[in-house]
Amino acid sequence: MDGMQPLENWLNVCDLEDIPVRGARRFETSLGEIAVFRTKDQSVYAIDNRCPHKNGPLSEGIVHDTGVTCPLHGWIIDLQSGEARGADSGCVKTYPVKLAEGRVLVKTVL
């Protein structure tokens, strides 16, 4: 990772430690709220914080393997692909994430 100078449109969101393991935090952007997840194996994912089903706040859901169960109606969203698992069909936007010196960087503008 080449030093800490601001990268084009990579948002320096938070410390990795700010996100509980198997949990999530959320932040506002002009495009709406984004949720960042930290799974058991310490990898981090960023997706729109609106469930494709009925806009439930995915950041509040239970995180297991690389999925999160929406707190409102139980849809399971895959954090890597943003796709709904099982019989449900729907998709949520995902954002690239990088870790640099313990900081979580999210590329919000593609």
Added chain:
Amino acid sequence: MSKAKERLVVIGNGMAPGRVLETIFEQDPGKFDVIIFNAEPRVNYNRIMLSPVLSGEQSYDEIIIHGDDWYADHGVTLHKGHKVVEIDRAAKTVTSEPGETVSYDKLLIATGSNPFIIPLPGHDLPGVLAYRDLDDVNNMLNMASARGRAVVIGGGLLGLEAAAGLLAQGMQVTVLHLMPTLMERQLDPAAGYLLEKELCSRGIDIRTEANTKEIVGEGKVEGVRLEDGTDIACDMVVMAVGIRPNTSLAEQSGLQIGRGITVDACMRTSDPDIFSVGECVEFDGHCYGLVAPLYEQARICGNVLCGADDAAYVHSETSTKLKVTGVDLFSAGDFADGDEREEIVFRDASRGIYKRLILEGDQLVGAVLYGDTADGAWFFSKIKDGEAIETEARDTLIFGPSFAGGTPLDPMEAVAALPDEAEICGCNGVSKGKILSAIDADGLTDLDGVRVCTKASSSCGTCTGLVESLLAFKLGDAFEKNAVKTMCGCTDLGHSDVRRLIVSQKLKSIPAVMQELGWKTSCGCAKCRPALNYYLLAAWPGEYKDDNQSRFINERVHANIQKDGTYSVVPRAWGGMTSADELRALADVIDKFQIPTVKYTGGQRIDMLGVKKEDLPGVWGDLNKAGMVSGHAYGKSLRTVKTCVGSEWCRFGTQDSTGLGIKLEKMMWGSWTPHKVKLAVSGCPRNCAEATCKDIGVVCVDSGYEIHIGGAAGMEVRGTDILCKVETEAEALEYCAAVLQLYRDQGHYLERIYKWLARVGLDKIHAQIVEDDNNRQDLYERFLFAQKFSQTDPWAERATGGVDAHEFKTLVPAE
């Protein structure tokens, strides 16, 4: 005028006399007035299943054969803990140690057997135990909790099962066996050696040809010294070297005795009015320890007592089908070597299978199977029939019926190929035909149905697979194999199994449960994680660290999430009461945080909806200042205790229902439970607080308090069942807490109390709470102990204590 009832007195309450009574009640229920004296202070339980209780895989009440209600239903008087000390055959009376004397017309002696204690020096030291009944198992469990080493003297079936159980309880175990190989009476040397290797691989120290000289220790067991001088330090010695028929009482009363109480083919002793069954009996020079012959003798004894004159027991060669520490064993006939004998041996070392058939000429005379015993019954029928084995059948003989025709049959066809009279369940002598006709006659669809109607696979359980194949063969896909509802897709285990294994294997974290119980997913799912978090919390109060990330959002942030991501806040209103100060504080909070919706709830409380997540700590802080705490309206926990005003105001009030409601809520708030719990206290039978559709309800009456349980008023509407009536308020509190704790112990996650009640049965709950004072007090104390760790207000912890601050703040990215 109906014939006066004859009086049948039974000494002993084990499995054999139990089967005699079952036979009598099936044939002629009204014939006898039955009185049982049991030296043990309990009902009839399945002794074959003591090992799973020792290892923790099963609990005592799962191995009960006749519960208290069975005795009540059949009008049987059971004196528990009454050892009989005298039989006066002249006066035809029996007297027990506590001084109870009753007369009999017919007497059944079933005193069982005593464990043989080798009279070694030190054999009477505290810490030297036998392994015969539940008291032995409880003693072993108490001592095993201190870990340490156990020495088991005796490498037979009981000794090995005791060793495996103690190992599962975390002890180091050494087995001392006199003979060169284990279980030499049931297995040949090769199978005995394989069993020894298997047990060693599990960490049990096996010493064969080990002769114990002395048990050493000052005031308690400290070690064992062998003949060859070696010393083994240990904290417990289990003597499992064999049993002796218990004939002392019979001998004292002048009955004819051999090694056991000698009986004729009708199970009659030398006194025409006295019968005997079970391990205390000797017939034709044989004593019996296996269930199959004992049940057969019991059946005959029952028939004779009911007047049958043609019933007679014939000694028959029995096969031994055992499951020792998870290894399937089978032996039948005479498997000793002999020069005019030939043998066919099959060995598959990697799969741990060994089979040996012994032939004399063209007849099969003996068989030993280790690891795979499915074909045992088939070999045994050939031994019994003395069938000639043609030469070409010899080379596939070892492979059993499946290959008899040369081509492999799948299990279902193998079962189909069995003749109707083929024995499926050895313990209860149940044939294939009997099971198939029961499935038709009683419309059975699952294993439990077959167990109840035919008793097949209800004793030792090793024929369960065969019974399931039969169900599948008969019902096709109408029969789904594992009727047990699994917790979720991550495991094949049901809720009860997981709860029991958490306790018995002492699992103290969710990763430990998933690792030890073989979860199929890396970290569970939204169904099992919250359940496991609760089960661990309930099993280890004050010890288990709550895993917040395994809680559903509402319980994690202590507020109900709404469809727009905002939350609702419901403060506790003790017994549904409020005050001017509280109302003013509520109004101020609603204004200050512009909370859009304020509503009265069904639980006599005020609900404020539309609170933004970031505002929650602020709202709670202000509510705390006015003395209000979390109402847990979001939790699988105590929700409300609704009350009517009762004797404080109402002209019909019989007791202070509001006062009791507040005390109940103060005692129970904060308690985590398998599902939400709602209570209510009504001041009189008009029941204005609707106590009879609550999980737990109290209806006050002049003479005290009716305790109601199992009501529902949501998706399903169900009236409560009355558990009991108590006189004082203190008793009402104790009984309600005991019910809640029993539910906390036994409930499946997300199973409301009325569903738990339907599953376990009101009589079982009544037995454990109303009939058993010690158990109730124990439940009450355990509940209060658990509450010590769960009655801190979660709102205050977050409003001022800073707990989980990250939940209430969104991230602000750095520029």
